[in-house]
Amino acid sequence: MSLKNYIQGKRQGKNANQLEREAMNDPFLQDAIDGFDSVQGEHLPVIEELERQIANKTTKRPGHYRIWIFSAAASLALLLGISTLMNNSESVEPHVAKQIIENQIDSLKQIFVAKDTFVAEKQLAVAKEKPVVKPVLQKKNEPVTETAIAPPTFIARESGQNIENVSIAEIIPSESIKIETKSVAIAEQKADQQSIRIRGVSSIPTSQPTMVYGVVLDETNRPLIGANVKYNNGYAGTVTDINGRFTLPTPKDKSDKLVTSYIGYEKNVMALPGDSAIIRLKPDNLALNEVMLVGSTGRKKQLTGINSTSVDEALQGRVAGVDIRGSRKSRIFDESEFKKYFEKNRRQNICANKASSIMVGFYIDESGKATNIQVINCDCAELEAEFKRLIKTCPVWANVNRDVILTIRLK
């Protein structure tokens, strides 16, 4: 299918699919499709007119020669006319006459050169004018400037293409945007941050804003850096910058919702703000303790699970120098907690499933670890081995510097 057909709305069927797949690999085609989708109007007549214009400029038509013949005839006639003038008038100086002739010839030339000079002049004009380039700023805070907003444009930079620099500028909110502090918001997206998917380019704004600015704060009103802000429909997404600020293009689908998330905080879903938003996230206190750690041995299908009810417990003892104390009072690690821990983590089916028991004595040292482990009584070697294993891997004991005597009976 040709692009012309697609523009006309023929979007169904294998041929349309083929064009769409081509567009996936050809950013030029994708941009063109975006353009036709984003701007209103009858495009086909314009295209045909352009084709005509180009054809006129580049093909030699028989009609062309007529112009030259005409010009030759005209200049001849003029020359004749002037010469008769000269003959009739004695007062006309020869050099004046010559001047007149030259002027006439020049004016004739101009008619035919006009078209080219027009183009050339336009190019000159383009070259002469200095572009208004705003330098890229590393500063983050600037007073609000009074510049009016022109149509903001989003140009996705292509990777792997030899395209000259797309310049970067700061985003200057207009006076109508209400952001807490009066400072310039800059959205600088680094390569390794989350990508932004831009679907279309906004047309010249009338009353509708084409960008959404915002800031994400935590419950103490401090900015959250690196929070994830995206649209529910996956239209676009970004992360907040060092000031907690973000900018997103306004989606065409007004029913889309803005979803803000950050680890350790509750997800926030809200309807589309007009042009700006202040988003406050609430901490999600449960999240961390409900994480299940899963490790892999590296082989494809085998996974070892370290089942743990709390991240602190799982980390305890694994990382040198890391000492995590339970934060909740009910989780003070003591004898009864150890018994629970033992029962949960021991190997099952030891001691031929007999109701074996073991009595041990040990000392809880300064750092909450069991030392000087003495087995007082034990009727099963496997049980002893399991105890010794688990007394090493268990969490830190709460009450330190004391002797403990413990009896564990297998159920």
Added chain:
Amino acid sequence: MKNNNKISNLTDGELLQSYIESGDIAFFGELYRRFIPKVYGLCLKYLGEQEMARDAVMDIFSNLTDKVRNYEINNFNTWLYSVAKNHCLQVLRKDKQTIFVKIEDAFVENEDFFTLTDIPQSQEELAALEYCMGTLPEEQQRSVKLFFFEEQSYADIVEITGYTLSKVKSYIQNGKRNLKSCLIKVLSNK
């Protein structure tokens, strides 16, 4: 007019070459004519408006006739894309106080994937593909299947599944990405 028929049978590359060698603008005219819809569409996207886009198409043409001779062009499509885009950006910079946002597009299209679906290389790759398709979430799996394996267009898929157009596009995009990483894992883990 016989001349025109011959010209329209040439490939883009041949047209370009002929123009450079002969200087006959008819060749270049035909070449540019073929790209007019794309250039016009691109200008529409960046300039946002028909009149300006129309002017841009003609301006780019005028500038091109010289440039084409001065640059070594391997791929006309890619080269024209950057010339046209830069022209539009220049226009924007000059005419209005346009604000530019630099964006990294992390959704890079993967050529490997494309070859895999079109021409499966081996039984092994076919099996890997089948397996990885199975790992996709339902919407992504459906969309990718319809688009690549059943050659349905976006509009078709919207009709069939009831997903919105933008969702279809993002399911396909994410599905491709997930497939790619799955395939890499599976095929390299031998």
